Amino acid sequence: MNIEMKDKKWWEKEVIYQIYxxxxxxxxxxxxxxxxxxxxxLPYLKELGITMIWICPIFTSPMVDNGYDISDFEGINPEFGTMADFDQLLEEANELGIKVILDLVINHTSDEHPWFQAALKDKESPYRDYYIFKKGKTEPNNWRSIFxxxxxxxxPDEEVYYFHAFDKKQPDLNWENPVLRQELYGMINRWLEKGIAGFRIDSITFIKKDQDFASLPADGVDGLASCKSKTRNRPGIEVFLNExxxxxxxxxxxxxxxxxxxxPYEEYGDFIGDDGYFSMIFDFNYSDIDVESGSDWFKRxxxxxxxxxxxxxxxxxVLQANGWGANFIENHDQPRALSKFIKPKYQTDEAAKALGMLYFFLRGTPFIYQAQELGMQNAKRKTIDQFNDISSIDNxxxxxxxGFSPEEAMSFVNQRSRDNTRTPFPWNDSQYGGFSxxxxxxxxxxxxxxxxxQQNQVLAHYKKMIELRQQGIVSDILTKGTIVFLENVPDNIVAYxxxxxxxxxxxxxxxxDTEELIPLEKGVFDLLLNSHDDLAVEGNExxxxxxxxxxxxxxxxxxRNGN
Incomplete structure (x- = not known):
């Protein structure tokens, strides 16, 4: 069932819950x-108040990168169930008023995808042009992959190399090939015909590569250079994205x-404007503030x-000037927000509520990552073999x-590992938390x-936040209103x-971690929500x-006067 609404920007009103x-x-x-x-x-999600779920990849996959290495775009991985299971989920979610979006991973496939297997078996196969192959006795350049x-x-048996921006078992698709692009479009349309509400689109700015494939000055002791400057948001990508x-x-x-x-911010209008490529995009500029690079965790x-x-x-x-944003503080690639943004002594329920409030009422569609609403913290692991995430192992x-010690390396990974948000959801206090x-x-x-x-005050607070935005007396303001950041506040206060x-x-x-006094604007205020049990007002502060x-x-x- 396709969504039929007169409002083409219906998604501005949604609250989206990400499921791993x-x-x-x-x-x-x-x-x-x-x-x-x-x-x-689904009843838990309905009671929470969310209106849409984004499900991370459930497609057929060897699970090298936990499903972001797809071997069949239109098959369901057996460990997750069957297509009949998905159809049942979609139907019951729709009955509850919960829309479903899926991950769309079209920069690369698994090396076990039939297209890639056909390309390996026959050097004359048309599928070889579905990927990026280069002849040579050595690597064509010194680019370093993201992982x-x-x-x-x-x-193994040819002087030929294939390209992978991510893991070697995730060969990149060759978007320069129009036949390949049409194959992808057909697959996308078949999913939309099935009745899903849309997609979160993975690593989409990587689909255009600089065709010179020239080496770069090394930026690490490995003699390699990050591939990002040659493979991410390159000139010409607008042709692919518009198509x-x-x-x-x-x-x-x-x-x-x-x-x-x-x-770059000056290009946001192309991506999310009225004629933009997408409804909204994630901005990582503030979420990655704890590291110099999202893929180099040791650069704190x-x-x-x-x-x-x-x-x-x-x-x-920038988002307000150009279109719409997707607001988040956690996802499957980030650590837990409480552990990242809050000093250890203060990683409490109240701080978890405050972090939620800080981002949830920004202009844009709020995303909640599973168990964020419980105030979860990072998991501390002692040895590298306790990690599943390939990016953690690489880092x-x-x-x-x-040049860092094993202890320092473990500290970096514990702080930033993607496994921090991938731990099983604790539904109750029984063994394995009722997850299994x-x-x-x-x-x-x-x-x-x-x-x-169960009995979680952060969860109760998230329900209040969602209700306030969706059905509360200030719902119109929180969904449609403009945003203005306030300047006359202390440096430690985020105010808007x-x-x-x-x-x-x-x-x-x-x-x-210090008390702060904030001057209030002139007027009378009603308290709508508070992360703590008390609120001190001293004069107009x-x-x-x-x-x-x-x-x-x-x-x-x-x-006030009732006029």
């Missing part, structure tokens, strides 16, 4: 989450959420709240190669007996107001505890 299916709920007790597990928990090592992998939109998304009233790293930064605030302000202003060994009755594929965090989906017609809502968050957030509605004179 392998870790959400195991229905058949094999230690791996599955589609029936998601279906079982470490050369982007080139030699074929993709025209051949697929434009034919349906669907939502598209681009993972579009490397796009000593960021300040002032710097974070400036990045967030710039992001929101550990690259850190040592760059058998040992899960990835170890639970140690906190699950006390932090789970949302404005719609004559109404204003103010958000103040103390993102520090708010006094916020460390990591406290409040949301206030300004009462104008007309409404």
């Amino acid at each position: 299916p392998k870790s959400f709920k195991d229905s058949n007790n094999d230690g791996i989450g599955d589609i029936q597990g998601i279906r079982e928990k 470490g090592g050369s982007v080139w992998e030699k074929l 993709l939109k025209r051949e697929t998304f434009e034919k349906y009233n669907c939502v598209t959420v681009g993972e579009a790293p490397g796009v 930064t000593n960021w300040t709240t002032k710097e974070f605030k400036e990045k967030l302000k710039r992001s929101q202003e 550990y060994y690259r850190s040592i190669q760059e 009755t058998t040992t899960p594929w990835l170890a639970m965090t140690e906190e699950y007996p006390s932090r789970n989906a 107001k949302r404005v719609f017609k004559e109404t204003e809502v103010y958000s103040y968050t103390n993102l520090s 708010l006094k916020l505890h460390p990591y406290q957030s409040v949301l206030l509605k300004k009462i104008n004179e007309v409404s």
